[in-house]
Amino acid sequence: MAAGFKTVEPLEYYRRFLKENCRPDGRELGEFRTTTVNIGSISTADGSALVKLGNTTVICGVKAEFAAPSTDAPDKGYVVPNVDLPPLCSSRFRSGPPGEEAQVASQFIADVIENSQIIQKEDLCISPGKLVWVLYCDLICLDYDGNILDACTFALLAALKNVQLPEVTINEETALAEVNLKKKSYLNIRTHPVATSFAVFDDTLLIVDPTGEEEHLATGTLTIVMDEEGKLCCLHKPGMFPPLQS
């Protein structure tokens, strides 16, 4: 009977739970789902992490390559994130070029990296003006059950902490880079940004860590990224009508 009511009137079904200050999966309004993280399981990647936020599963693989720095920033390396939402994570995604949601998520992660200064780009420099590291961070969602931005941020941070870069020296005579695979060092992670997503219901109620269904029924979503010093790194509020009163 409950299942029938849920199909016909999903919003009413939800309101019944929200009135009692809880949600259908038994959580409080301010409670996160069980989070698990598995680090370093992909040996072909330089750093990897698998994060599960309830059912939402995101894997991040970081690969480091050489690149020539740009002329206006000769001592800065690059961090290139990319979020992929393949058709296997949910039936709402089609195969083909990245859809809107994937592109928005990629841009969000790029903003988080830039604003929170997780890594100083100068740390990625090997030889100014000639050779720098570029870190390709590929985030792939394996199971989509809402709150993709939090999971991606977490996976990215965990993977970056797991990255080990070999020592590189430039041979003066040949001007070629020599990589010493035996000597590897971890990246210097300066801040630890954490993202928290909220869904707004009926313009008044805020619930934390929305599942896929909750995101679909909500009137809007809001994501805030903060680091451990309490500084705000990023605020993502994609549209909403009517606007929230401050």
Add this chain to the structure above:
Amino acid sequence: MAGLELLSDQGYRVDGRRAGELRKIQARMGVFAQADGSAYIEQGNTKALAVVYGPHEIRGSRARALPDRALVNCQYSSATFSTGERKRRPHGDRKSCEMGLQLRQTFEAAILTQLHPRSQIDIYVLQADGGTYAACVNAATLAVLDAGIPMRDFVCACSAGFVDGTALADLSHVEEAAGGPQLALALLPASGQIALLEMDARLHEDHLERVLEAAAQAARDVHTLLDRVVRQHVREASILLGD
């Protein structure tokens, strides 16, 4: 290649296995909540994920719908960080399309398509360390079983090669990269029928019989393992349901 012997005099391969020995296989079914069926398999260092959605209505053009059977759609992608060198184009490149097509042909042979309007199978490879096709097929079989789509039989796959007069089963990345002949075989074990057979590089026809037999035997070993995984999964599921 100096110093790298694919098969030593005592009959040991690079990773210490014997000629007909498989790599360690671990598999799990029902790993994802969103999909109708899903499975994860690890064959040595190769990790493959398969996810099945379906059977559901035809998406896109209705004209593609077949009146008497289901349409099986396979997509293969490998993660950019899955190979030693970063892969620039994870989807849509020729190798992915070819693999998707091969998987589709394999599964159209096994799934009882007359019973459903349409199924869609998406297969994802997380890390590649040789034997990609075989790992994908094995993962996809488990995922299709997890989704409850009726199949004629398990589809078990294995790769085989030929070095120094001996047939090797279940090639790892090092052995594949060495450039010898490689055979990929997908078998329906109960009837012994071959769903797909593909071979690269030159091999004398006299040796084909032996290589084929090595691959078939390895596929049957894989079948024993997958069968055990499925029974274990069903047992766990029925315990949870309280039967």
